[in-house]
Amino acid sequence: MAGANGRTVRTSKLVPKKLPRKFYFQETVPLAKALLGKRLVRRWRGRRLSGIIVETEAYLGEIDAAAHTYKGRTERNQSMYLEGGHAYVYFIYGMHYCINVVAKRANQPEAVLIRALAPEPSSPLDGRTDGPGRLCKALRITKALDGESLLGETIFIEDAGSLPRQDEIGSAERIGVDYAGEAAGWPLRFYWKGSPYLSRKEKK
DNA sequence: CTCTGGATTAGCT
DNA sequence: GCTAATCCAGAGC
Numbered sequence: 001m002a003g004a005n006g007r008t009v010r011t012s013k014l015v016p017k018k019l020p021r022k023f024y025f026q027e028t029v030p031l032a033k034a035l036l037g038k039r040l041v042r043r044w045r046g047r048r049l050s051g052i053i054v055e056t057e058a059y060l061g062e063i064d065a066a067a068h069t070y071k072g073r074t075e076r077n078q079s080m081y082l083e084g085g086h087a088y089v090y091f092i093y094g095m096h097y098c099i100n101v102v103a104k105r106a107n108q109p110e111a112v113l114i115r116a117l118a119p120e121p122s123s124p125l126d127g128r129t130d131g132p133g134r135l136c137k138a139l140r141i142t143k144a145l146d147g148e149s150l151l152g153e154t155i156f157i158e159d160a161g162s163l164p165r166q167d168e169i170g171s172a173e174r175i176g177v178d179y180a181g182e183a184a185g186w187p188l189r190f191y192w193k194g195s196p197y198l199s200r201k202e203k204k
Numbered sequence: 205c206t207c208t209g210g211a212t213t214a215g216c217t
Numbered sequence: 218g219c220t221a222a223t224c225c226a227g228a229g230c
Contacts, residue, residue: 057222066222067222068215074214075214075215076213076215090214090222091213093211093212093221093223093224094213095210095223095224095225096224098222131223137224174222175222177222180222
């Protein structure tokens with residue numbers, strides 16, 4: 001962009017950049033970590049609802065007994081078969097929605113569950129964002145967004161001000177997957193250490 | 205602090 | 218029928 005004096009004006013710090021398709025093509029575990037510190041943005045009725053991602057979980061598809069796609073395609077999990085950079089939103093426990101970021105290429109049904117956000121003061125959110133069901137409520141995310149591209153304007157992810165250092169990323173067992181046998185113990189939950197907005201208290 | 209039940213749909217047995 | 222990638226309110230300690 002040209003400034004008044006004809007010289008290039010840096011806008012990269014001022015205008016956050018939407019993450020490109022390529023970002024989502026990476027392997028699911030690195031993607032789950034790389035999403036920490038990014039900003040999830042939802043446009044709703046002319047408002048911009050957003051938060052910084054501080055907790056994620058990786059779900060590894062057909063090898064992962066905890067994943068919805070472990071036993072193949074169903075009506076509910078179809079969106080996980082889209083190429084990386086789409087949303088998979090499902091309804092659970094008769095009450096809550098959860099949102100996942102689809103990873104890798106089409107027909108590689110792996111995804112990253114967004115478990116917690118740090119709310120941003122400027123964003124008019126409806127309630128808390130520490131927990132996968134709560135954050136969907138706060139950002140007005142429903143099944144209407146299932147299968148939506150994250151490269152569009154309705155919901156997307158962008159670079160934010162800062163990222164956790166490697167030593168600020170914690171890992172632990174995933175929540176609520178006790179039924180999944182060996183996979184239940186895999187350390188596929190990732191979180192920004194010290195964030196007050198994690199869905200569970202960190203162990204000392 | 206922990207435990208329990210209820211909200212009630214998708215998917216499996 | 219039962220359980221779940223959840224959350225909340227209420228009871229009891």
